[in-house]
Amino acid sequence: MSDDLNIVGKRVVRSDTLAKVTGQARYTADLKFPNMLTAKVLRSPFPHARILGIDLSRALKVPGVKAAISGFDAYGVKWGVFRYTQDHAMLPTDKVRYVGEDVAAVAAVDEETALEALSLIKVDYEPLPAVFDPEEAMQEGAPQIHEAYQNNINIHVHIDVGDVDRAMAEAFLVREDTFKAAGEAYAMMEPYAVVASYANGFLELWMPNAGPHVRAKALSNLLKMPLNRVRVRHIYSGGAFGGRSEVSPGDLVASLLSIKAGRPVKLVLSREENATSTRQIHDMIATVKTGMSRDGTIVAKDYRVIYDGGAYSSTGPIATSIPFYVYEECYRFPNVRYNGYRVLTNKGIRGMYGCHGRAFLAGNESQMDLMAKELGLDPVDVRLKNGLSSGEMTATKSLITSCGLAQTIARASESTHFKEKWPKAKRGKGIGMGCIAIMCGFPMGFRSGSACYVKMNDDGQATIVTGVVDNGQGNESVVIQVASEVLGIPMEDINLINADTEATNLDPGAYSQAATFVGANAVRVACENARRKITAIAAEKLGVPAEDLDLKDRMVFSMTTPDKKMPVRWIVREAFFRGDPIAATGSYFPKIDIEREWVSRPWGQMAGTFSFGTSVAEVRIDSHTGRITVPRFTAAHDCGRPINPMAVEGQMEGSIQQAGIAAIMEGNLWDHGFLLNPDLLEYKVPLACDMPEIDTIIISSMDPEGPFGAKEGGLTIRMNAYSAIACAVTNATDALFTELPLTPDRVLTILERKKGVKK
């Protein structure tokens, strides 16, 4: 890595942290406005029922109630990310499809009044037969949840490359296994909240979101309001992990209430509502058939994966595809068939997750290890043999431009002595490795790119305006660092206006790992354009060619004769005199195949680049209790150049917690349509005492397109940490898991089944 940079690549203190350590950072629930009302939502008690009528009249008579609404007050528009998935009214008028679905709401002067009014709303339901298991839902005669989706099959993604049947028939070793996993809870620390304020024909909104522009567009559709009248404002966000990417029913509820009442409305969900009534994660059943040659080369893969989609489409086509793609972006599959089915059930709505796809990915990787063992091969060698490298194409025709996969495998295995430990595994002790690749940005139409505006202020400081949003991962600090590097002024000289749809330009949002690779790239281009204007004036003033000039420490100076220099602010002022202030725009649009479509055309360039990663977990299993502990976890991530290595490590460490340790403890439990563990007492997330000793390794592959060579910061670990855990358990038990999480009862079942075989 070249070391000629001043700010980028340094372990800097993130720009957002002062507000957070002093308690001054404002999150949505912290907002207070004059005349603000409190909203409460009435939710469906039935998993599936026809709505015969909703009577709000008694609620409206309660003193202090200023508005009450149901779906009959909305505009009859259904939301869907794609034209063919527009099925979600957010407030239904025909029938409810899950327990906890938003049915009606009130806004009142205080919470007590709102709750009293809620109890007076009368809804007549006609309960309908419901279905909760996706395999049952696909059967003929199962209750139909939406008319549009026959057999409740919401999405079918079909990919077929090469000749799978022939390759499978010719393979030396073939294995087929089925793996299940419960969906997890995002369990972001901030429960969902919305503040909506409608005045003078404009609707202002604050909510934790991973893409203000995408959110504003969805609400403008749902409310039939022109897009410029829906203004999603910047606000701190208490975690997202994929769960705040899409418009949420609460957004529509708060907006309608504010429009009716003509006053600001605040809706804050409880932890339980956050679980039952915002998005959850797909449960999965993945059948993985693999053909290998004698030397460990994967010759064929045949997949059938069922995703429990809950009641509505959400990001359905994307969710049905991503686990497959992140795997085919990692390994070479000459022959591969993928049938992904997203099936609707009468359970809560589901969305994308940073750790999405664990049954499929952990299943593939553990099966690979058992096959390697049968062939007398080492898992490290098998991964290196099958792993993609720079210049190769994936099975669905994405070119890999920069690839540090082999280095992540090598460094993670060396630092853990993997090759020595793996063959010596005993009952109760194991080591496992998981690998993955991740697309940095993917086709989202004209929203795939980002644009930035920068202006230099009269003291030589800068203001950058960008749609990039921060959900806690540090995106704001990243764009400030990039601007600081290009403009040669310290981070504290940079003002940031971001994630406010009135002021900022279009941006894909903190979605699909685009914030650094796309958003910060646009900031880089805009700042470079401003920098050229600075050096043009400086060249004239200093009598040197512009190419000889560099910017550092608020100065412009000649690189050949460094005493020829002047402060940036002088040039900024000179530009004001000339009536041509220093300001610039810049944009970045990734080199992707924009014709690519998730269902109808699943091939072409998926993303501008891909990041790669390898996780190694070391586990111990108590054979009496079945309890797994993880003494050590090592993660190596190719992030291109790390903009802030400390922040990249933080992402990797968080991923080990949220994907790795989660693989032994996290999963939603359902009793028919009822979520049994919606709160943080019943749904256990890893605590400090559950965490292993962590070793993070950053591999820099210097991406040719990324800003200063950067890709994305840590998501690969989020999508391979569970694989490492599952592989380590396979190593210790010589058997495959059948279901995640690997709770003690399931581990004991594996051990007993294994014992049975030995007898």
Added chain:
Amino acid sequence: MKAVKVNFRINDEPVALEVKPYETLLETLRERLDLIGGKEACGLGSCGACTVIVDGIPLRSCLVLTPEVDGASITTIEGLARNGRLHPLQESFMEKGAVQCGFCTSGMILTAKALLDRNPRPARKEVVKTISSNICRCTGYKKIVDAVLDASLKNKAYHINN
């Protein structure tokens, strides 16, 4: 229901209030006193995001009724910086990268402060055990533990501040 009169000190300032008998300390702090640094993340005492220090003990303010703390001395995150200087824990949390989304941060810092106040040089194990009362969903806790230990090493500064 009849309001209850309470008197206590918050961040070294005397406060006299009339509150609802069933009002939680978290509600009083956030809604009446605009001290919004403590967050309601679970409302069940399971996460620690609403932690404040009451007479030296870290308490989950969502589980405490305000009338119960009549006469107590309470520290919130807003009371940690003194004369424009951050508390060593606040500095260390920033410098060590222990903050991501920030929603758990004030509870984490106050939980750690209560530990350092009674044991200025805890072992790593003790820090891990102590902060296991609080949930962080972003960081994997490693940098939080590092930050608490780092603050404990700024011994002198720590004692000046207290």
